[in-house]
Amino acid sequence: MKADPRGVLTGVHFIDGDHACCEGALAAGARFAAGYPITPSTEVVERFASRVPTVGGTFIQMEDELAASITLQGAVWGGAKAFTVTSGPGFSLMMEHIGYAAMTETPCVFVDVQRGGPSTGLPTLPAQADMMQARWGSHGDYEIIALCPNSPQECFDLTIKAFNLAEEFRVPVMFMMDEVVGHMTEKVVIPPADQIEVTPRRHTRKSVDNYLPYETNGDMVPDMAHAGEGYKFHVTGLTHDEHGYPNMTPPVQDKLVRRLQNKIRAAADRIAMFEEQNLGDAEVVVVSYGITSRVAQRAIDLARQKGLKVGKLRLITAWPFPENKIRELSLKVKAFVVPELNLGQMVHEVERAAAGKAKTFAVSHAGGSVHHPEDILKVIVEASR
Amino acid sequence: MQLTEIRVAGFGGQGVILSAIVLGKAASIYQGAFATMTQNFGPEARGGACSAQLIVSDSPVLYPYVSQPDILVVMSQEASNRFVSELKDGGTLIVEQDLVRVSELKGNVKVYSVPATRIAEELGKRMVLNSVMVGFFTAVTHLLEPDAVRKAVADSVPASFRDLNLKAFERGFEYGATAQAVSPQSLEDAGVAYAQE
Amino acid sequence: MSDLTNPVEPFLRSDRMPHIWCPGCGIGTTVNCFARALIESKIDLEHLALVSGIGCTGRVAGYVKLDSFHTTHGRAIPFATGLKLANPKLNVVVYSGDGDLSAIGGNHLIHAARRNIDLKVICVNNLIYAMTGGQTAPTTPGHAITSTSPYGTCEPAFNLPHLVEAAGAVYVARWTTFHVRQLARSIAEAFQKKGFSFIEVISPCPTLYQRRNKLGDGLDTMKYYKEKSKVRHGAPTSEAGLTMTGEIVVGKFVDRDRPDYQTLVRAQLAESLGDRFVEQAEMVCS
Numbered sequence: 001m002k003a004d005p006r007g008v009l010t011g012v013h014f015i016d017g018d019h020a021c022c023e024g025a026l027a028a029g030a031r032f033a034a035g036y037p038i039t040p041s042t043e044v045v046e047r048f049a050s051r052v053p054t055v056g057g058t059f060i061q062m063e064d065e066l067a068a069s070i071t072l073q074g075a076v077w078g079g080a081k082a083f084t085v086t087s088g089p090g091f092s093l094m095m096e097h098i099g100y101a102a103m104t105e106t107p108c109v110f111v112d113v114q115r116g117g118p119s120t121g122l123p124t125l126p127a128q129a130d131m132m133q134a135r136w137g138s139h140g141d142y143e144i145i146a147l148c149p150n151s152p153q154e155c156f157d158l159t160i161k162a163f164n165l166a167e168e169f170r171v172p173v174m175f176m177m178d179e180v181v182g183h184m185t186e187k188v189v190i191p192p193a194d195q196i197e198v199t200p201r202r203h204t205r206k207s208v209d210n211y212l213p214y215e216t217n218g219d220m221v222p223d224m225a226h227a228g229e230g231y232k233f234h235v236t237g238l239t240h241d242e243h244g245y246p247n248m249t250p251p252v253q254d255k256l257v258r259r260l261q262n263k264i265r266a267a268a269d270r271i272a273m274f275e276e277q278n279l280g281d282a283e284v285v286v287v288s289y290g291i292t293s294r295v296a297q298r299a300i301d302l303a304r305q306k307g308l309k310v311g312k313l314r315l316i317t318a319w320p321f322p323e324n325k326i327r328e329l330s331l332k333v334k335a336f337v338v339p340e341l342n343l344g345q346m347v348h349e350v351e352r353a354a355a356g357k358a359k360t361f362a363v364s365h366a367g368g369s370v371h372h373p374e375d376i377l378k379v380i381v382e383a384s385r
Numbered sequence: 386m387q388l389t390e391i392r393v394a395g396f397g398g399q400g401v402i403l404s405a406i407v408l409g410k411a412a413s414i415y416q417g418a419f420a421t422m423t424q425n426f427g428p429e430a431r432g433g434a435c436s437a438q439l440i441v442s443d444s445p446v447l448y449p450y451v452s453q454p455d456i457l458v459v460m461s462q463e464a465s466n467r468f469v470s471e472l473k474d475g476g477t478l479i480v481e482q483d484l485v486r487v488s489e490l491k492g493n494v495k496v497y498s499v500p501a502t503r504i505a506e507e508l509g510k511r512m513v514l515n516s517v518m519v520g521f522f523t524a525v526t527h528l529l530e531p532d533a534v535r536k537a538v539a540d541s542v543p544a545s546f547r548d549l550n551l552k553a554f555e556r557g558f559e560y561g562a563t564a565q566a567v568s569p570q571s572l573e574d575a576g577v578a579y580a581q582e
Numbered sequence: 583m584s585d586l587t588n589p590v591e592p593f594l595r596s597d598r599m600p601h602i603w604c605p606g607c608g609i610g611t612t613v614n615c616f617a618r619a620l621i622e623s624k625i626d627l628e629h630l631a632l633v634s635g636i637g638c639t640g641r642v643a644g645y646v647k648l649d650s651f652h653t654t655h656g657r658a659i660p661f662a663t664g665l666k667l668a669n670p671k672l673n674v675v676v677y678s679g680d681g682d683l684s685a686i687g688g689n690h691l692i693h694a695a696r697r698n699i700d701l702k703v704i705c706v707n708n709l710i711y712a713m714t715g716g717q718t719a720p721t722t723p724g725h726a727i728t729s730t731s732p733y734g735t736c737e738p739a740f741n742l743p744h745l746v747e748a749a750g751a752v753y754v755a756r757w758t759t760f761h762v763r764q765l766a767r768s769i770a771e772a773f774q775k776k777g778f779s780f781i782e783v784i785s786p787c788p789t790l791y792q793r794r795n796k797l798g799d800g801l802d803t804m805k806y807y808k809e810k811s812k813v814r815h816g817a818p819t820s821e822a823g824l825t826m827t828g829e830i831v832v833g834k835f836v837d838r839d840r841p842d843y844q845t846l847v848r849a850q851l852a853e854s855l856g857d858r859f860v861e862q863a864e865m866v867c868s
Contacts, residue, residue: 006860012414014406014409014410014413014414014420014422031862031863032664032667032668034660034664053851053855053858053859053860054855054858054859054860055860056860056861056862056863057862058667058668058847058862060663060664060667062660062663062693063689063690063693064689066656066657066660067657067660067663067689067690067693068660070653070654070657070660070661070664071660071661071663071664071667072664073661073664074633074651074660074661074662074663074664074665074666074667074668075664075665075667075668076664076668077649077651077664077665077668078664078665078666078667078668078669078672079668079669079864080668082664082668096654097654097657100653100654180423180449183423183424184421184422184423184449185406185409185421185422185423185424186409186413186419186420186421186422186446187413187414187419187420226669227631227649227651227665227669227672228628228629228631228649228669228671228672229628229649230628231649232627232628232647232648232649232650233649233650234595234643234644234650234651234652235650235651235652236643236644236651236652237652237653237654238652243597245595245598245644246644246652291449294447294448294449295447295448297447298447298448369450370448370449370450373448
């Protein structure tokens with residue numbers, strides 16, 4: 001389905017990543033956002049608050065992030081495409097509702113513009129230290145999808161992708177920006193609406209009498225109904241059967257939770273997006289994401305100038321982790337170098353997938369700035385030995 | 386266009402960020418090059434000091450921060466004190482001459498001075514000083530095509546102030562077209578009179 | 583056979599019976615009153631959604647044959663807010679307990695009342711955390727024994743009608759599970775209001791609250807409600823505080839009008855944006 005032209009600000013713009021993310025949400029059809037101010041993410045909802053009444057939709061500033069992260073889910077069950085936007089401390093408060101969205105299969109997008117932590121940390125400065133929290137932050141077993149843009153243009157393009165994936169898999173999608181990408185201003189091209197593909201809601205075609213809210217057919221994702229359509233369905237965060245009714249028995253738990261995982265895991269290769277360069281002859285592969293991938297690119301260029309055989313794998317989807325890709329590469333390369341603005345998060349995933357077939361080197365950084373390319377270069381040189 | 390690092394700095398209300406946006410837009414939208422702008426956020430950026438970093442290049446900009454600016458534009462004494470030492474050897478320093486007294490400069494820096502605020506006031510609106518500065522910048526650096534910058538100015542200000550800003554751009558540009566770079570030494574020797582605000 | 587059909591059965595998910603509530607518990611009684619209010623007010627059931635939080639009362643969502651949402655602890659009101667704003671045609675009822683609404687969800691309660699979101703909140707107040715085994719709630723009256731106040735509570739309790747009135751609710755009433763007709767009437771009345779309505783129902787928890795405090799069984803509690811309740815419509819809510827064995831002020835305390843949130847938002851946007859304001863279309867994004 002094509003985007004609704006009312007939400008699409010077609011043209012060439014010079015805007016920051018936060019604003020581009022808002023435009024991506026509008027282009028994707030989001031007409032509802034609930035938020036709570038927090039640096040460095042607030043510009044996304046500020047722009048949404050200004051834009052959405054001219055497009056037809058609602059923004060509400062809630063009393064806290066606990067509220068924002070569930071208000072948006074009420075809106076989804078009322079028929080809207082909806083999202084919320086936050087940063088570290090707010091993201092921590094939203095964890096329970098990421099679990100609720102996963103359990104109730106509420107399609108929605110959580111934007112996290114990452115800043116330095118823990119706690120209040122560095123409100124105005126970047127980090128990439130919420131990557132594991134995005135994957136594991138809520139209790140229990142579940143899967144989510146997480147995307148990592150590295151430019152304002154991608155903040156636009158991938159926000160649309162985030163909404164599309166949320167609808168396709170009925171899963172909360174984490175949009176993992178960082179302060180630099182959020183506050184960086186660059187050219188952003190917004191195409192005409194008829195060139196933007198948006199995924200419609202998986203709405204049931206069944207009649208009121210034949211509809212079971214959590215019945216699946218083949219692809220493990222059930223079809224939805226909205227409140228007010230006569231289906232009189234029940235939704236609960238408790239373990240539930242196909243009727244949506246609580247059924248707290250081990251077999252029902254097993255069936256439900258495995259499906260929630262498998263609907264994503266089985267599609268992991270299809271969901272996986274990455275950018276690769278010079279992997280053909282690479283002996284060392286730099287695995288990076290978000291703003292760090294741009295800094296890493298400079299280090300890679302410097303390394304190749306020195307004659308080192310270095311390739312690039314940029315993760316666009318961080319979750320589900322593209323482990324097959326890493327496994328494949330680990331059989332041909334000497335080592336992986338993983339720079340990230342944290343003290344070691346995704347590097348553990350790389351190490352796990354490489355399973356000892358190739359060495360793994362972290363280039364950690366506590367956040368507050370980006371790496372110096374030379375620091376990454378140093379580790380590339382070491383890994384090439 | 387070689388990769389060029391630019392820092393624009395001053396105090397809040399001078400249009401520091403807007404200047405950087407206009408230059409970045411000119412490069413990336415109207416001139417087919419690439420531009421990345423970042424700005425300093427946080428409580429320290431409110432009211433007082435205000436600074437934007439802009440990198441323009443023929444190829445995509447990877448590293449988003451300015452480490453050693455090729456061009457530094459300072460519109461306040463505080464900005465000058467804070468950033469002048471970062472300036473690259475052989476770089477260009479552009480100063481709001483009525484607001485900034487430059488000192489401790491490396492010998493081979495080219496310094497261009499413009500009374501941007503005074504020119505803007507002559508035009509009747511002090512707030513267009515950033516467009517004067519952008520015009521001056523365009524003339525003395527030869528980094529961007531003047532028409533690209535004109536388009537970017539027109540595109541970045543409210544419609545009701547478009548003509549005034551374009552006029553301000555031209556005044557700054559004309560002032561820059563005849564301006565001579567001075568070395569820091571001659572600047573001091575000449576005993577240029579500075580006004581402090 | 584049809585003579586034997588329970589009149590409220592069409593409103594219930596009979597395939598989910600029996601329910602989990604204890605003998606003597608008042609929650610079922612309130613559901614009965616709710617169903618009767620639906621009959622009486624001829625509400626369009628297709629456009630009625632019910633949202634619950636967590637707790638014994640939170641389970642109501644699972645038993646009513648409506649679009650029903652059993653959400654997270656304390657967050658029924660913000661969920662309901664999103665539902666209502668996305669589809670203003672829905673009548674949205676929040677049905678939850680005192681702990682859920684006024685402790686963990688207290689912040690949302692006051693802000694929804696302040697904004698005057700068009701929600702009907704039914705708060706079943708059993709003065710205790712029942713689902714988790716009888717711990718102290720913000721509503722537990724002084725000196726009551728609970729599993730986390732084994733020597734008696736000493737914290738002052740919330741007077742919920744007073745709280746929500748101060749925060750801005752347009753309709754505030756309180757009944758006990760003894761007052762079934764009055765309760766049903768109040769619920770029906772709330773459906774006629776546009777804005778944040780709050781109905782508190784004092785309800786027994788014989789298993790945990792009454793037993794531990796030697797207040798007898800369910801029947802004894804009904805007697806207490808009958809004898810000690812005093813109907814005072816329009817009573818100042820400041821006088822409606824509860825004690826363990828004292829008088830229970832019941833009645834309709836507040837019935838006033840002020841524009842609800844969505845009316846205010848639409849007016850503000852239309853005024854500020856003029857022709858640029860676009861009314862929210864039906865959001866169904868199928």
